[in-house]
Amino acid sequence: MMGRKKLFLFVFIVAILLIRLPKAQATLSFKVVPNYIPIHFFYNGKDFEISGHTDYTADYIIIIKDKSEKKLVLRRKGKVKGLFWMNVGEISFEPIPIVYMVFTDKPIDKILNKEEQKKYGIGYTALFDGVKIEGVPESQRTKWIREFIKFKEHLKLYRQNINSIKVETGKSGSDFILHTHWPFQVPPDNYTVTVYAIKNGQIVETSTNIIKVQKVGLLKKITELALKKPALYGIIAILIAIIAGLGVGMIFGGKSKH
């Protein structure tokens, strides 16, 4: 009797394990070079590369964004008295990433179905699906999403680069590569890079990596001083300004009337 129970238990565990195992062995692998971007005094952004491989033929989408999706409150311009354009109030978006970059090998709608786009938040349309917008009437939602994207793209924090990934297909599967530039406007933080492998309109595999962007050296020390000892930082800033001003005044010299 005990033997049968043990056998049932064994079969049950094996069945559970089999169900939880992926349909196929994970073959998507990729690397980000460099995956660490130090910000020093002469930093002006950085060229970087994302390359990888799958054992099968696929299309690819790469998304880079920050981990923390918070509430972002902005000033909103509008027309006052029918003539003047000025700040008329605030508008908030929640939850929304600070940075959102999408790279693809083909147009999103051609390679991925709408349900999958929505499920994984791929592309601007899907990204804003779950975003709560406050400060404007619901009827103006589309208009302000468009304005938000325009604002973020202007700051180089959002981008959607279609056909930017190069794919080479061979007998052993396919290789992909993306060469692009990391804009200096992106603030220091850890950013998640997610690669989606797509077949027949479905995501078949995903893999993630991290890009670390960090201030280093004197630049880091100055920031720490400004944040941790603001009074001292303020006094130093004033003293430098006065000494520089007086110094240049002395260098220039000139006749005194005193």
Next chain:
Amino acid sequence: MYIYLPIALTSVNIFLIVGLGLMVGLLSGLFGVGGGFLMTPLLIMIGIPPTVAAATDANQIVAASSSGVIAHWRLGNVDFKMGLLLLIGGFTGGALGVHIIKILKAMGNANFLIKITYVVMLGLVGGFMFVESLIALRKSKHKDNPGATAISSGEMVVETKKRSFLRSLPFQVYFEKSGVSHSVIVPVALGMLVGILAAIMGVGGGFLMVPVMLYFLRMPMHVVVGTSLFQIMFTCTEVTFLQAYANHTVDFILAILLLLGSTFGAQMGARIGRRLKGDQLKILLSLIILIITVKMLLSIVMKPDILLSYKGGH
């Protein structure tokens, strides 16, 4: 050649920033204005966040104005007595202005009132200075013809009444450097008025203080420039400290780059100014103020490309 700014979190062209500093410093040394009304929008235009642009601009004005004060002090153009009285009024007015802003915000539509105040004040000051300087220049050209310089009897009566009222006030003091006598109440009150307006408009107030000293206090143009810079130096020192302490928005790397240009610009401005007549200086300043007014008016009448912005700044 680019440099990354630790507080502004952006990369900028070193030569562009030094050049901006040089240009605004030149105006500062020439006219006795801090140049905040010009520099802050320019910095925002090249990608500096508005809060950092406004705070850092105050920091660099400390350098440009101290450089300018030294240059004008050497030329004998700083009335320290008058400057201190205006400063006392300015500090008090600034504090009052901050409270007025709070009340305006509570009433709603504060931004509209601030922008309109800005445009109207700039337009009035610039327009008045331009017309007045133009008349003065014409008069000096017609010196040989006494009929052309005659002042109307109406103007004489208003001027006499104003002077007798100012002389009737208590605590009269003679300001040697400016060559004028005033009650101490007058510069303190005028300083306060400018302080209130400057706080409402979010600027240092140099372009308001210069006309006040010229037309109300009757100080000579060259002394006005030096004394205005003396006052601006203290006002901006206070603003820099408060911004660094409370908001962490002063980027002193950006300030150093700006002051590399502005300190030299201020010296050059002071020297160029020495070669120009008072009325020529006034007409140039009024033209700059009028250009800024038109630009500002256009910016609020024409639809902007981007309707969203980060909070903070002017």
